[in-house]
Amino acid sequence: MSHHPSADQIVDLYDRHASIWNKLRANHFIDSKWIERFASLLTQSANVLDLGCGSGQPVARYLIETGASVVGVDSSKQMIALCSGQFPAQEWIHADMRTLALNRQFDAIGEALGIFQGETLYHASLDPREYAAQLHDHGFELLEHVVEDADCGGHTVWLGRRLP
CATH class of the missing domain: 3.40.50.150 (Vaccinia Virus protein VP39)
Structure with missing residues (x-):
């Protein structure tokens, strides 16, 4: 447990x-x-x-x-x-x-x-769907999402950019 x-x-x-x-x-x-x-x-x-x-x-x-x-x-x-x-x-x-x-x-x-x-x-x-929804709802486009990036110590990365 x-x-x-x-x-x-x-x-x-x-x-x-x-x-x-x-x-x-x-x-x-x-x-x-x-x-x-x-x-x-x-x-x-x-x-x-x-x-x-x-x-x-x-x-x-x-x-x-x-x-x-x-x-x-x-x-x-x-x-x-x-x-x-x-x-x-x-x-x-x-x-x-x-x-x-x-x-x-x-x-x-x-x-x-x-x-x-x-x-x-x-x-x-957050749950991955929640991250994606939060980015979208706040006017961001998702540029890249990498789960447990081995080159980054196993961290999960979300990279987004505000839409113009």
Whole structure:
């Protein structure tokens, strides 16, 4: 029988291990090919919403270095503190993405159950049909969908673009 931790337990895990996460993730960029492709689709100085931004390493850092303006959201206070310290010119919001309403539009949005420090770690997951429906309902075309990409640490990737 699998145990699914509560949202509070997950946030606590992130808070307790934020600095370790930041050190391990900063130079462990297994999803770089997808983030590079994502960034190549952005306009100059694009506004990007990074849901579940963690410590900002390496994804937000890469996007910032390409000239994007990042608004990061994470439920961990410690992760947001790391973001603010490392990238003070960007906007970092401590909030639960499931209930957050920013009431503004972004040019792009970036956002899997894994194990970290021996504990179950949740990133984000919807049924594939729900992802496709959400993209369509919000005016996006699906550019690519790869299930458990071996070149990306087994992550599943959804790449969409807002229709003109």
